[in-house]
Amino acid sequence: xxxxxxxxxxxxxxxxxxxxxxxxxxxxxxxxxxxxxxxxxxxxxxxxxxxxxxxxxxxxxxxxxxxxxxxxxxxxxxxxxxxxxxxxxxxxxxxxxxxxxxxxxxxxxxxxxxxxxxxxxxxxxxxxxxxxxxxxxxxxxx
Amino acid sequence: xxxxxxxxxxxxxxxxxxxxxxxxxxxxxxxxxxxxxxxxxxxxxxxxxxxxxxxxxxxxxxxxxxxxxxxxxxxxxxxxxxxxxxxxxxxxxxxxxxxxxxxxxxxxxxxxxxxxxxxxxxxxxx
Numbered sequence: 001x002x003x004x005x006x007x008x009x010x011x012x013x014x015x016x017x018x019x020x021x022x023x024x025x026x027x028x029x030x031x032x033x034x035x036x037x038x039x040x041x042x043x044x045x046x047x048x049x050x051x052x053x054x055x056x057x058x059x060x061x062x063x064x065x066x067x068x069x070x071x072x073x074x075x076x077x078x079x080x081x082x083x084x085x086x087x088x089x090x091x092x093x094x095x096x097x098x099x100x101x102x103x104x105x106x107x108x109x110x111x112x113x114x115x116x117x118x119x120x121x122x123x124x125x126x127x128x129x130x131x132x133x134x135x136x137x138x139x140x141x142x
Numbered sequence: 143x144x145x146x147x148x149x150x151x152x153x154x155x156x157x158x159x160x161x162x163x164x165x166x167x168x169x170x171x172x173x174x175x176x177x178x179x180x181x182x183x184x185x186x187x188x189x190x191x192x193x194x195x196x197x198x199x200x201x202x203x204x205x206x207x208x209x210x211x212x213x214x215x216x217x218x219x220x221x222x223x224x225x226x227x228x229x230x231x232x233x234x235x236x237x238x239x240x241x242x243x244x245x246x247x248x249x250x251x252x253x254x255x256x257x258x259x260x261x262x263x264x265x266x267x268x
Binding site: 035038039041042045046048049052053055056059062066069070082085089092093095096099127130131134135 | 169172173175176179183186187188190191193194197198217221224225228253256257259260261263264
């Protein structure tokens with residue numbers, strides 16, 4: 001490969017087809033979302049670390065972080081974080097099924113992809129409905 | 143050459159000079175995280191908005207603290223390996239790749255260290 005970079009290129013070389021060439025399909029979309037959600041969770045780990053750090057630092061710091069997480073931007077970030085976590089977890093479970101050598105026919109691949117997408121939204125919604133009822137948000141609106 | 147089999151000669155000669163170690167670690171930590179995060183999500187939802195005394199008394203239970211620390215450590219390994227793959231896929235300059243891989247290790251390690259220390263401190267104070 002070293003020779004390729006030093007050679008003078010007389011004309012543009014053909015490129016291999018990339019993402020924009022292909023019609024999006026569910027397994028491709030879920031694969032991309034698995035990586036994006038993984039990267040989001042990587043930085044999202046700061047949320048738990050900051051919460052723990054604030055609690056270990058003192059009552060004022062803990063109160064401040066709890067307030068931060070209860071603001072609208074805070075809640076939106078936490079909803080996004082929990083969705084990424086659930087999506088990435090379901091995607092991982094799907095990979096565990098594939099690791100056994102099963103579920104590689106197109107029908108099952110499509111089914112698993114859609115199941116991951118739909119279940120991730122339903123589970124995130126269920127989680128936040130539970131949190132809302134536990135925090136008394138419904139009572140506040142009524 | 144000699145008595146070595148073709149498989150023996152090929153082992154460790156992949157681009158990463160290692161075998162399935164990465165693949166297996168990612169799955170083992172993934173399975174641990176599935177179990178422990180189900181517990182952690184339940185616990186955190188119940189502690190959301192709680193005062194510091196409640197958090198400390200919850201963490202004072204050794205099993206709770208141990209489960210959280212196990213989750214933090216498994217997560218640190220898992221996220222480091224995952225981000226390593228992303229960096230290796232998209233960053234091709236040798237220097238910038240090494241720099242990002244180093245930053246990846248530092249970030250994952252720092253998250254784990256800070257989180258584990260905080261859990262221990264809260265647990266001992268509870």
